[in-house]
Amino acid sequence: MSLFRKLFLVDLIEGMKVTFGYQNPKYIYTEQYPKERPPVSERYRGAPRLNINPENGETLCIACDLCALACPENLIVVGWQRGGPDGKTGKKTLTNFTYDISRCMFCGLCEDACPTDALELTQDFEMANYSREGAIWDRQALEEGPRPTQYKE
């Protein structure tokens, strides 16, 4: 029996049957990325965003520094000043905010520490950069969020 199988390449033929069985188009699944972006899990933690109040366009960040303190990587730097935007109050106001995504492990501790929901890790996953400097996002970049290239064809 085994000689017969060897002579007539039975094992090879059976293997090829399995291989070609999977060439059927109904078994082929190709994601057309980046034309079609795959949905990510609801709890996925991706690109950081600094939220603004949609009603008045002001940042929700109160410059409390809790996110920076919570971060095990110390990659968040919150810039602030006293005096409010008009310089008349003792209120702390945000001046700048930097976030180094190249060192971030997306653990979410900063997001959890934020008392105003200003800092959010969004579902955006396209954060590639050509330089290390490009991985350091400033306040403007954080407020605008990532802008990946949109491919039509």
Ligand code: SF4
């Ligand atoms: S997600 Fe984690 S590592 Fe990244 S900035 Fe927040 S606390 Fe730091």
Ligand code: SF4
């Ligand atoms: S993002 Fe949140 S935790 Fe961080 S400084 Fe602003 S308000 Fe505080």
